[in-house]
Amino acid sequence: MLNTWVVVPTCLPLVVRRCHACGSERFRANGKFRVNANHKVLDAWLLVLCTACGDTAKLPLLERVNVRSLRPELLDRLHDNDLALTAELLQDPGVRRRNRIALDWTDAWRLDTLGSARRDDEALDVSVRFAAPIPVRPARLIAEGVGLARAEVERLITQGKLVSAVRLSGKVSDDFTFTLKL
Numbered sequence: 001m002l003n004t005w006v007v008v009p010t011c012l013p014l015v016v017r018r019c020h021a022c023g024s025e026r027f028r029a030n031g032k033f034r035v036n037a038n039h040k041v042l043d044a045w046l047l048v049l050c051t052a053c054g055d056t057a058k059l060p061l062l063e064r065v066n067v068r069s070l071r072p073e074l075l076d077r078l079h080d081n082d083l084a085l086t087a088e089l090l091q092d093p094g095v096r097r098r099n100r101i102a103l104d105w106t107d108a109w110r111l112d113t114l115g116s117a118r119r120d121d122e123a124l125d126v127s128v129r130f131a132a133p134i135p136v137r138p139a140r141l142i143a144e145g146v147g148l149a150r151a152e153v154e155r156l157i158t159q160g161k162l163v164s165a166v167r168l169s170g171k172v173s174d175d176f177t178f179t180l181k182l
Helices: 074-081 083-091 093-099 136-145 150-159
Strands: 002-009 014-016 025-038 041-050 056-066 102-104 109-111 124-130 162-164 176-180
Touching: 002 136, 014 176, 025 074, 025 083, 056 093, 074 083, 083 093, 109 136, 124 136, 136 150, 136 162, 136 176, 150 162
Parallel strands: 002 124
Antiparallel strands: 002 109, 014 025, 014 102, 025 041, 041 056, 124 176, 162 176
């Protein structure tokens, strides 16, 4: 029987970027935007706060964009400081590349095993889904979901008792399946 596990974000990730005021490298996004109109053109920034000193940094989202070219829903979401829009924009590779930022997902996600249970005499087939593109090590997910130590999971991988179509070393952020044979 195929079990389904889901990796779910619990909060917004930290933004990795150097603070100009104190030199810290972590910023917290709180869902606030700044929108500035100059005649018929618009600028928009995502505001992030340094976790060490509280200094505010602006991540440019829109620069000199004609107001009529924007969808009204997007403009409303910017004015309403929509937290879901913040999450979407932080996960956008274009926004991250333009602003030269990375995301730190440490303690910002959880694994829902949806009550899957395994008997000792049968194999465990699991489909892992990601609710958001969160880079996580598969060995860590499996160790947490099954209740084993990470070293034990690594041993099972080398013995061929834990198999998957994806590479189980490194990080993944896409859905994958694995089979655990004990």
